[in-house]
Amino acid sequence: MAHILWxxxxxxxxxxxxxxxxxxxxxLVGAGLPVPPGFAVxxxxxxxxxxxxxxxxxxxxLVAAVDPGEVGSVADAGRRARALIGxxxxxxDLTGPIREGYAELCARCGDPAVPVAIRSSGxxxxxPDASFAGEHDTYLWIxxxxxxxxxxxxxxxxxxxxxxxxxxxxxxxxxxxxAMSVGVQQMVAPRAAGVxxxxxxxxxxxxxxxxxxxxxxxxxxxxxxxxxxxxxxxxVMRSITRRTVSAKTTEYRLSPSGFVEAFDVPAERRxxxxxxxxxxxxxxxxxxxxxxxxxxxxxxxxxLDDRGVWLLQxxxxxxxxxxxxxxxxxxxxxxxxxxxxxxxxxxxxxxEGHG
Numbered sequence: 356m357a358h359i360l361w362x363x364x365x366x367x368x369x370x371x372x373x374x375x376x377x378x379x380x381x382x383l384v385g386a387g388l389p390v391p392p393g394f395a396v397x398x399x400x401x402x403x404x405x406x407x408x409x410x411x412x413x414x415x416x417l418v419a420a421v422d423p424g425e426v427g428s429v430a431d432a433g434r435r436a437r438a439l440i441g442x443x444x445x446x447x448d449l450t451g452p453i454r455e456g457y458a459e460l461c462a463r464c465g466d467p468a469v470p471v472a473i474r475s476s477g478x479x480x481x482x483p484d485a486s487f488a489g490e491h492d493t494y495l496w497i498x499x500x501x502x503x504x505x506x507x508x509x510x511x512x513x514x515x516x517x518x519x520x521x522x523x524x525x526x527x528x529x530x531x532x533x534a535m536s537v538g539v540q541q542m543v544a545p546r547a548a549g550v551x552x553x554x555x556x557x558x559x560x561x562x563x564x565x566x567x568x569x570x571x572x573x574x575x576x577x578x579x580x581x582x583x584x585x586x587x588x589x590x591v592m593r594s595i596t597r598r599t600v601s602a603k604t605t606e607y608r609l610s611p612s613g614f615v616e617a618f619d620v621p622a623e624r625r626x627x628x629x630x631x632x633x634x635x636x637x638x639x640x641x642x643x644x645x646x647x648x649x650x651x652x653x654x655x656x657x658x659l660d661d662r663g664v665w666l667l668q669x670x671x672x673x674x675x676x677x678x679x680x681x682x683x684x685x686x687x688x689x690x691x692x693x694x695x696x697x698x699x700x701x702x703x704x705x706x707e708g709h710g
Contacts, residue, residue, distance in 0.1 A: 375478075392460060421524065429520055478535070513535075544660060551642040554652045
């Protein structure tokens, strides 16, 4: 690998150097699912940038000196580590391939400054005993080679958020083994977005697909700022068995200045369903394809634009898969919050992060 790997070129042997999220995207592209195009910046690029800048030993020493029980100790180490990475000036043999990859993506998409999502993808975060939801950064609507490089560094730096440092120390991950890959992926400007679960997250019933949907980007669902529309779809009959349309007062969409921001939903759309029945069934079919490919229940992040439904991420469902497969008649709503956070909470960034 010359520091970047296109998703369509992914092979299982690459998983160790592009992290769980990017490996999942490569797998989905290879399965023929509709995933926006993009590429991964390898974790080896991160390691080389640190080595070239003389930071490897410094970062290891900072983390080794942390007392995880002392908030001040963690915060100081994290702040210093992030500043060191943010000040890196990677060499041309690293920045060149990233710039070239972005330029090629622009050419493929027919846009000289195609907007992309810059997504963290740790090489360890999808281990069976790890759950790093919300620990690392994702930045939306980034345009231009300079901005892409700047936000790759920000994703690298997010390895050293306070939460990430404490979590790794508690789990026994050695700093020297930790690395970060970064995904660079064409943005979808959705009319609606959300999550889909290929089982009922309230009771574990695998005969159903549950869909949460709201207007605009999925951030409103992830942040809990709206109560999304909710649908249940019967997998066998491929029919909608329940629909709940909610009042959706907030949506995230692209502002005239080029940032992804929160807006009030116009009155005429607040109580209207954000999906037609055909679109609900299209989301369900896409989620079912992901489940069929992986052979186990999936938690899926999706978005809908004028071209159709896009699969943004899919990962194995973990809440009910660790329990009995026997459906229950009642359950706490906590599994939904856990699943949505796992899928979507990492989305973050300042206005600069979006522009």
